Amino acid sequence: MKAEQRIIVPLDVPDVASAIALVDQLPQVNFWKVGLELFTSTGPAILAELKSREKQIFLDLKFHDIPNTVAGACQAAARYGVDLLTIHATAGKDALKAATAAVQTGAAQAGVKPPKLIAITLLTSISARQLAFDLKIPLELPEYALSMALLAQETGLDGAVCSPQEVAQLRQTCGDDFLFVCPGVRPTWADKADQQRSLTPAQAIKAGADYLVIGRPITAATEPELAWNRIIEEITQGTNK
């Protein structure tokens, strides 16, 4: 896959007008992410806009609830014909199983392709210290992320979301057929903000990521198009891809 196809840009904006402005400002971006902020504020309107522009869509709603509720939400989300959908691995095995079946049902009802269902392993904003002291998880961080990825894989999900710092180890254990999407990616020249476990785009791809989610380094840049081009160039040079 070419560098251009590996980058997903989040539409972390509050309304459809700002989202469309960003999409039209960056026509070279093929894969957009609709997350909690935009979907909560405006609902599915943006999905139709993206589809009319023939864009791929990552609907990142990070479901986390009991199996019955998660299944209903996944079934509804799958009807939109999106490409990727997220659920927290910590929702547990029964919820993950129910979600896996529900995306198939929803997509079949709407006559669309089912989304790839991917599990959040551990948010990239959580540090090893926070995992231990705030969340009270008595495992090393990479071990915890790996166990969540394996739970997702064993339950039949298509992939996982993880930080670039863990992806090499997760890729090695889960194999080549499991999809890895890495947010928390930062070029050396960008501000880390709230991301705790980042690598550069080229390092993340070399480590085994299929897709990178890169937001503020592009969307908050003074010239987003230049930032995008710079990232593509760095990936191409750093990975020969």
Ligand SMILES: O=C(O)c1cc(=O)[nH]c(=O)n1[C@@H]1O[C@H](COP(=O)(O)O)[C@@H](O)[C@H]1O
């Ligand atoms: O599921 C995600 O995309 C996600 C998972 C995660 O662990 N960390 C994470 O940052 N994200 C998302 O990835 C994007 C990162 O944006 P930037 O930090 O601006 O590059 C945001 O839209 C987050 O919601």
